[in-house]
Amino acid sequence: MTTDIFFRKIRTYAPLTDAAEAAWTALLRENTYARGGNFIREGQVPHKLAFVVSGLFSQYYTSDDGSMVIKYFFPEQRIAGSMSAMLKAEPGAFTIAALEDTTVLEYDFAAFKQLVAQYPDIAAFYIKYMEQHWIVEKEPYEISLRHDTAKKRYEELLHRYPQLIKRLKKHQIASYLGITPTQLSRIFFANK
Numbered sequence: 448m449t450t451d452i453f454f455r456k457i458r459t460y461a462p463l464t465d466a467a468e469a470a471w472t473a474l475l476r477e478n479t480y481a482r483g484g485n486f487i488r489e490g491q492v493p494h495k496l497a498f499v500v501s502g503l504f505s506q507y508y509t510s511d512d513g514s515m516v517i518k519y520f521f522p523e524q525r526i527a528g529s530m531s532a533m534l535k536a537e538p539g540a541f542t543i544a545a546l547e548d549t550t551v552l553e554y555d556f557a558a559f560k561q562l563v564a565q566y567p568d569i570a571a572f573y574i575k576y577m578e579q580h581w582i583v584e585k586e587p588y589e590i591s592l593r594h595d596t597a598k599k600r601y602e603e604l605l606h607r608y609p610q611l612i613k614r615l616k617k618h619q620i621a622s623y624l625g626i627t628p629t630q631l632s633r634i635f636f637a638n639k
Contacts, residue, residue, distance in 0.1 A: 449500050456524045461571040474554040480545040487543040495553050496528040502549025506541050517622040597626045598634050
């Protein structure tokens with residue numbers, strides 16, 4: 448059952464009471480997105496989050512020259528959403544799209560925030576998740592984009608997400624690393 452996968456993952460961040468789990472379960476809706484389908488579109492005011500049960504999302508924006516710049520990947524057992532846009536209730540700068548056929552458990556962000564206020568254990572999860580994925584993981588990546596070579600960023604991606612690399616196309620990897628596919632090909636060639 449998909450909710451079992453969901454709560455097993457949630458409990459790796461914080462234990463939940465039965466009451467908190469029941470309240471959160473009431474918010475969950477299973478949905479599927481075909482490859483290429485959008486969970487959230489750039490310019491849309493987002494209202495929901497999605498726990499990826501199977502499949503893969505990417506979060507990207509379109510640069511001034513019209514190219515796609517991938518900011519993040521959401522593989523299985525990650526929660527996808529445009530957090531800053533939801534927190535500010537304004538149009539988001541990102542699109543989140545399925546790179547593969549993707550099954551998710553979606554839930555409304557405003558309703559979830561009510562649960563955060565009502566259940567201390569859900570609040571503990573929320574804090575721990577945000578700390579881990581929006582600070583601990585994100586900050587080094589942002590520093591790396593400014594200071595590390597493309598080769599070093601690629602090696603770090605290989606080290607942190609070896610299974611994810613196998614599921615991505617070269618242009619997607621290049622976009623995430625902030626380089627061109629040609630530059631990525633040079634890195635591949637140099638690593639052989």
